[in-house]
Amino acid sequence: MLDLPPIPDFHERSWALFLDVDGTLLELAEHPDKVVVPEGLVSLLVRLKNSLGGALALISGRSLASLEALLGETGLDAAGCHGAELRIAGTVKTFAGADTLVPRVAERLARRADAIPLAMVEVKTHSVAFHYRPPALDPGQARQLAEQALAGDAARFRLLAGKNVVEILPSDAGKGRAIACFLDRSPYAGRIPVFIGDDVTDEEGFREINRRDGLSIRVGADGETAARYRATDVAAATAWLDRLVGAAAEREIKQVKR
Numbered sequence: 419m420l421d422l423p424p425i426p427d428f429h430e431r432s433w434a435l436f437l438d439v440d441g442t443l444l445e446l447a448e449h450p451d452k453v454v455v456p457e458g459l460v461s462l463l464v465r466l467k468n469s470l471g472g473a474l475a476l477i478s479g480r481s482l483a484s485l486e487a488l489l490g491e492t493g494l495d496a497a498g499c500h501g502a503e504l505r506i507a508g509t510v511k512t513f514a515g516a517d518t519l520v521p522r523v524a525e526r527l528a529r530r531a532d533a534i535p536l537a538m539v540e541v542k543t544h545s546v547a548f549h550y551r552p553p554a555l556d557p558g559q560a561r562q563l564a565e566q567a568l569a570g571d572a573a574r575f576r577l578l579a580g581k582n583v584v585e586i587l588p589s590d591a592g593k594g595r596a597i598a599c600f601l602d603r604s605p606y607a608g609r610i611p612v613f614i615g616d617d618v619t620d621e622e623g624f625r626e627i628n629r630r631d632g633l634s635i636r637v638g639a640d641g642e643t644a645a646r647y648r649a650t651d652v653a654a655a656t657a658w659l660d661r662l663v664g665a666a667a668e669r670e671i672k673q674v675k676r
């Protein structure tokens with residue numbers, strides 16, 4: 419298995435950092451509302467952002483509102499709902515129509531899933547997450563239910579399978595596309611991208627990073643991945659980020675001395 423990459427060299431190139439949140443920066447909990455934000459995490463992210471000239475974005479399945487409730491008003495760039503909402507330099511961009519279509523699809527899905535034990539429809543601002551637990555439902559059956567719920571709106575959405583979840587996103591959204599969107603603009607453009615994620619839904623992000631010869635890092639030892647590197651767990655990923663911010667600070671000191 420591949421290990422974490424060496425700390426990128428700040429002397430040679432400029433880097434852009436993309437970070438998934440749950441399972442990457444935060445330990446997973448039984449329910450997304452129960453996750454704990456470790457002390458020092460937000461300040462680490464802000465220091466990283468500053469040392470990267472602003473080129474840091476969170477790339478999450480949570481909505482932007484949920485990220486803000488969790489981390490506070492960090493002012494960080496972010497993609498919410500798997501890229502269905504983007505906040506870039508304080509401006510929020512969303513995929514047109516999702517806000518009206520999402521409740522409609524969620525309602526149809528909730529009706530179908532009503533009698534299934536441990537199944538839950540989570541309505542986010544611009545996407546829907548259908549959570550289920552085998553054996554009441556297997557991945558194929560869950561996908562089928564989600565497909566049925568799309569009905570006449572199928573062309574406007576795509577389905578994305580995660581761990582015990584089917585995400586229903588606007589057809590143009592996805593973590594890979596979100597990362598590409600950031601890399602099209604300043605301060606991200608022209609930098610070498612790094613993306614750390616932990617889930618099946620992060621794989622599109624890893625492939626986008628690989629196409630650009632960046633560093634793709636998957637947290638956790640399980641699951642096939644396109645990522646070129648692995649971090650054992652959340653603690654290892656966080657420690658790597660700590661060293662990254664340390665290396666950036668060292669470079670600044672050297673520049674000042676010059």
Ligand SMILES: [Mg+2]
Nearest residue numbers: 438440441617
């Ligand atoms: Mg995750």
